[in-house]
Amino acid sequence: MKLFEYQAKELFQEAGITVPESVLVKAGSSIDQATDKIGFPCVLKSQVMQGGRGKAGLIQFVKTQSEAKEKFDYLTGRGVQTILVEQAIDIAREIYIAITIDPVDCSTLIMASSEGGMDIEELAATMPEKIIREKVAAFRELEIFQTRDVMFKLGLTGNAFKQGVKLLLTMFKLFRCYDAELVEINPLVVTGDGNLIAADGKFIIDDNAGFRQQSYSLSRDQFDSDIEFEAAKEGIPYLQFDGDIGLMCAGAGLTNAIYDLVNYFGGRVANYLEFGGPNYRRAVEAMEFTLRNKPKVILIVTFGTIARADVMAQGIVDAVKKLNPEIPIVTAIRGTGEEEADKILKTIGFENLSDTEDAVKKAVALAKGGK
Amino acid sequence: MKLFEYQAKELFQEAGITVPESVLVKAGSSIDQATDKIGFPCVLKSQVMQGGRGKAGLIQFVKTQSEAKEKFDYLTGRGVQTILVEQAIDIAREIYIAITIDPVDCSTLIMASSEGGMDIEELAATMPEKIIREKVAAFRELEIFQTRDVMFKLGLTGNAFKQGVKLLLTMFKLFRCYDAELVEINPLVVTGDGNLIAADGKFIIDDNAGFRQQSYSLSRDQFDSDIEFEAAKEGIPYLQFDGDIGLMCAGAGLTNAIYDLVNYFGGRVANYLEFGGPNYRRAVEAMEFTLRNKPKVILIVTFGTIARADVMAQGIVDAVKKLNPEIPIVTAIRGTGEEEADKILKTIGFENLSDTEDAVKKAVALAKGGK
């Protein structure tokens, strides 16, 4: 679960990390109260998941009430649901600081750079020597000497140094407590009077740790499309693309490989949908979602062990009967119970293929109007 | 800092460990409100540090209001300041469970036994095979499988098993969070209806961790004598004995050795007082405390590095001038600045000895009326 900037900043603030003063405004309401409280100049920050918000015009710096209203209307007009109205800060320096994991040596990895504001990927590509790395082994805690080391290397002094030590310890605590995959502050601003303020915040919580973490409700702004949002609410992994072959596959690895094969044989995928794992008995919902992006053909490929082929085949039969899709469906449902699956599919006139490439080629041909 | 039973139980209760219902009553107030609330039968438990309270008659089981009043008066009459009035519990089984440290392999050590109620030392001596041990290495946490192992070995089942797993995890958290040296529940009672209740509680917090722990004020009941209590409030290590040679020594190891030497040469110590470390400039207070147990002679032995001999000698001179003790004083103040010390002591007619045994022998002889 990737949090919105404002949610990340809420966690920061609760934990004692200074963030700019701000008010959250929903599309459809008025920005006046917010700007009255924050004053001018201030910044309107679209709460969307998309990266590069600045370049995309999703962050607007405003100096007057009328400008604020105008930009607010502009942003909500672009579909933004939530806007963070934030005081402008007096920036002396910008720092990058983040915590993530290193899966090879099992450590928690702190990355920092005095070149804040830049994307870490960009930084890693262009100035790798500017990235300060500090590691904390599994079972160990971040020690104060390590935080001092980072702050000395960042060139902080005085108050900013002391605040930096505390801030990093706090970030680390949040990272561990919240089962985070990433906690990032970029930029961490050193103000003109030598204080640290978290001007932005990224926070990704491990979905697998949901059972021991506070839950955030899913919101439309976390997704690129309505269908993805709705599928996520149903617990069905779904991604929307602009092709015409709808995929219903089981197994993440196999689905990826089918996606590749469709491209390999010249086709284009309309959607990626995982019809395996806990969802293998949910053929009807899966097919409903697959049909929503208007594919020309549905390609169903599985090779399951727990997800039984016969159960999935029966599900497809039921879905076809219920939904009456007016497009061709190609199946290669293999694995446990595959002979039974062949028979079941035959009852509605489907020939269950055994070779994956044959199935993909057939789907590509059908999408191109062949048969 | 060793907590009183009621303080330990407060910590238990806050953390979710079930303790018997109770009310704390101070000497001088009435027990009626407490017994009204708790009902009968109930138990009056003297909140003192002394071990073996049961055998010493400091715990009284009462069945009626008049009996409660009588026993309350009896206990407060014996000098008990604070009494915990506690509901009587329906005891099916008694378990011993404690957490302490193992300094050799750096682990946190859990000890448990199905023979609750007994002293662990007694148990270790008579039935060592009945003690269940479970260790948690430094930097590691207590894992659930370990708690299950302990509970299976204790023979718990059903609800009591589940409560036991949770209780041990909670005890461990308390142990680590509070910088404890010991957390003990003895007995941990399994009630007739299969629930666990902490019927007693020992909790020792590491004094060295005071800077990061909540503080408990010192109270008279933690000490065996008024003088020990008052010295502790002053931060001066002091123990009272029944002999006639008052010791003012510097350095824990040296003080212990002098204590032994006094006994070796047939003398008896009136008090142990550490006049080194942070207290080496506090000769006047140290001598005041030493005089309070009415020794026949004061024996001052030091061999310091940081605690300078000349400073201590000057302190003794000042103390003698101020307090005018009417008993002989033997000194062997050596270490950094010892030649200067000799000169300083000579100004009030003291011959500063250089040999420890000579000093001890002289003190013993003086206490026996010799010179």
Add this chain to the structure above:
Amino acid sequence: MSIFIEKDTRVLIQGITGSEGSFWTKHILGIGTNVVAGVTPGKKGQKVEGISVYNTVREAVAETQPDASVLFVPPKFAKDAVFEALDAGIRKVVVIAEGIPVHDALQMRKAAMNEKAMVVGGNTSGVITPGVAMMGIFPYWIDRVYKQGNIGIMTRSGSLTNEVTAMVIKAGFGVSSLMGVGGDSVPCTRFAEFLPLYEKDTATQAVVMIGELGGTMEEEVAEAMEAGIFTKPLVAFIGGRTAPVGKKMGHAGAIVSGGQGTVAGKIEALEKAGALVADRPSATGELLKEILKK
């Protein structure tokens, strides 16, 4: 011969009385695995498919001396179960559970490293030596996939493994040891850590690696080959060649960030190190023939 599980490997099954555990116990026994005990806390004295159940791994170890343990426990208890197995001295562990928190996985891998143990998974089908024994959930009865032979297979995937392995068999080969590294972003054992075992395994002539986008495991294999740690022929199939950057497609481990973990980068590194890389599953068998001819 196998790199992990032999005919006589003494196998423990943790979580044996659960629905998954008892279902797969039947099949694990079915292939011929030497299962010596099961563990489910509080179920001591029960039997599952004739296998005795104990309350704790320590008890099971004291009574039956297992060498290895396969875990059918829910993801939230996987860490505890792994620690319990390691604590009791077991040095080979397979974790099937999908959905283990990343922070737990870090500790599991670290604990395994500290104890010089091999923990395989989570989110894996497990480990199988076809025709001999398995610790996992493989449909070993599908002949066109699970046939004994001389090719080691290591994989991040489940269904795709069936797909690719079928191609290996179709080309006339069989499998020595199939190791499911698991689809998570923090697998407890990484591809490159299996290589020294395959290298010295006389039953393994070549290795097929089924990788995918994301992470650096395939690059580490290339490094091991360059360093001469692994010198046998290696054919790889890497899924996700055309996956859109930044989308979490499928496995937790399958995400590309910051230019790291791209399929193109993996292929380049592997080919430079002397591996052949199949452009689609069906090519795997042909490439194996080609590389073994050299």
Add this chain to the structure above:
Amino acid sequence: MSIFIEKDTRVLIQGITGSEGSFWTKHILGIGTNVVAGVTPGKKGQKVEGISVYNTVREAVAETQPDASVLFVPPKFAKDAVFEALDAGIRKVVVIAEGIPVHDALQMRKAAMNEKAMVVGGNTSGVITPGVAMMGIFPYWIDRVYKQGNIGIMTRSGSLTNEVTAMVIKAGFGVSSLMGVGGDSVPCTRFAEFLPLYEKDTATQAVVMIGELGGTMEEEVAEAMEAGIFTKPLVAFIGGRTAPVGKKMGHAGAIVSGGQGTVAGKIEALEKAGALVADRPSATGELLKEILKK
């Protein structure tokens, strides 16, 4: 020769700019110790007695390659300072601070064990090779105590060490390496862990141990002697023979509980293992003569 610090041992001083640190730096240099650097966060560029100060141990190590570090930091920061030294690769550390929390000490000792480092203390005067070098707070200028020779001394005490060592010198001996194990209940290095070093140290002919009631360190020494790990002559003085049971007298480590750690038990174990035990400090010298005649 010495078991811990030689003439050329490169010594770092952590907390060098504090009042204790700077005071003792003068004396540590005074005896001839090869101090190469000091560390106090934020004081980089300063000098103390001519020694350069760095912000971090990593910096000091990069610039001056110390082998050992002595810590003059307050007890609440001792753990962090030890971790910092170990992290930077230093494998000999002396912790003077008195009043270190027990839970911190457990972690310090464990970290040292993990890194195969020797951390001496806390609550110790430190380590001295009389006439050569020291990492600690010894009044080495008092000739009747700190004289070079062939007797190794290890001690849980401060003032008592001066007392007993004076008796050793009085009997005509000198000291090879004096190791202050410290007076806490969780010393980072225990008596028995020094024995292998004394055993192979050609400069050490015999060892005097200054123990006291409480804990099991003296018993461990007896075990090491029984096991043949230490075969040189050993004389012990154990303080607290007549101390009342259950009272915390002096050192945190000096408390008897549950029949463990009594002086009688220690003496019995040591004598059984072939050590001679002095009944008072003054007897130490004579017993040394006696045991060395054998």
